[in-house]
Amino acid sequence: MEFEFLPPPRIFFGSKQFHNIGTLVKELGSRLFVVASGSALNTPETRETFTVSILKQDFEFDTYLIKGEPTIETIDSGVQKAKEFKAEVIIGIGGGSTVDACKAIAGLFTNGGSAKDYMEVIGKGAVITKPSLPIIAVPTTAGTGSEVTKNAVVLAEEEKFKASIRSPLLIPRIAIIDPMLMQTVPPSVTSTCGMDALTQLIEAYTSRKSQPLTDAWALLGIKKASKSLLTCYRSGQSLEARESMALASLLSGICLANAGLGAVHGFASPLGGLKIPHGVICAALLAPTIKANIKQLKMKDPENTTLVKYAKLAEIVSEKPIPSINDAHIALVDYLKNLTKELNIPTLSEFALTDSDVQTIVEKAMKSSSMKYNPIELKEGVLKEILHQVI
Numbered sequence: 001m002e003f004e005f006l007p008p009p010r011i012f013f014g015s016k017q018f019h020n021i022g023t024l025v026k027e028l029g030s031r032l033f034v035v036a037s038g039s040a041l042n043t044p045e046t047r048e049t050f051t052v053s054i055l056k057q058d059f060e061f062d063t064y065l066i067k068g069e070p071t072i073e074t075i076d077s078g079v080q081k082a083k084e085f086k087a088e089v090i091i092g093i094g095g096g097s098t099v100d101a102c103k104a105i106a107g108l109f110t111n112g113g114s115a116k117d118y119m120e121v122i123g124k125g126a127v128i129t130k131p132s133l134p135i136i137a138v139p140t141t142a143g144t145g146s147e148v149t150k151n152a153v154v155l156a157e158e159e160k161f162k163a164s165i166r167s168p169l170l171i172p173r174i175a176i177i178d179p180m181l182m183q184t185v186p187p188s189v190t191s192t193c194g195m196d197a198l199t200q201l202i203e204a205y206t207s208r209k210s211q212p213l214t215d216a217w218a219l220l221g222i223k224k225a226s227k228s229l230l231t232c233y234r235s236g237q238s239l240e241a242r243e244s245m246a247l248a249s250l251l252s253g254i255c256l257a258n259a260g261l262g263a264v265h266g267f268a269s270p271l272g273g274l275k276i277p278h279g280v281i282c283a284a285l286l287a288p289t290i291k292a293n294i295k296q297l298k299m300k301d302p303e304n305t306t307l308v309k310y311a312k313l314a315e316i317v318s319e320k321p322i323p324s325i326n327d328a329h330i331a332l333v334d335y336l337k338n339l340t341k342e343l344n345i346p347t348l349s350e351f352a353l354t355d356s357d358v359q360t361i362v363e364k365a366m367k368s369s370s371m372k373y374n375p376i377e378l379k380e381g382v383l384k385e386i387l388h389q390v391i
Contacts, residue, residue, distance in 0.1 A: 029088025096144025143193030145253020192279025
């Protein structure tokens, strides 16, 4: 058995950990460039906690607000502003997109160039070679796990494509995961972010690159998410449920960083380029993609251990043994379909996606790095069939 494991950053997890940010920043620098979503700093308690904690240490800071998905222009502008401020530390406070923007800005600050130069598929093949500015990541949603990964996802509006800037040098120095920051997240964001985390856990667990460490953590994350996501959606103030989802999201980031993902995230790059929310894409495609994977595995590689893994997942989410592996596979797909309905996830057709888009999306998706880790290669016809099911 051989595998490589990329260690996560220093992690501070738990309620009120955010109150300690001033002390934690102190060891990294005193000029702080804060990349934040407007919603994250709009909460009076969050804004006051941050300001008091920072000012106690006599730091200077400047704020750069992120609205929606970070674009190439957003990143390049942020780098310029950080340089003008002479930043020493980059802090990201917000959802996964904000943390991604924070990481990209920190990396380009020291490496130069435009964000597009470093992006996969559409970029110039530039590589992050110099350590980024020190990064502190503070997620306010339970979704991407970006606080512990080496990639930053950026939207190229002209190409209508989302792609990663990827390097171990983009891993934050410190990740602060405080479930209390997530209690005010609205249900619609809670549901889509939660489905992203669940998808990442499942895809990492069934990835061709999966390994013992990520398998163990993925299973723990899936157990947490399956028990707490609906509670968070229905009762956002439940700190216990928010804590479980925060842990699931964190584990999903560690797992994807080491085991990779699969076809759902392969689709996500071109679909995200059409400005469809990432969590909506994951929720819509997870059940039909797993169903297609199972069908193809049974036809072409019936002894593949991933079929057993899918059956194990069915028992975890249903919390009961299922003697027949075929029944387990059906139960897993049905569970995911029903979960998506209960979370009121919109369909992809609501974002003006049509059958005429399928060919272009599939062609782009097949170039995605996530596709190579899918448990079995899905041919173009199968990928088209999956997409047609969700339009």
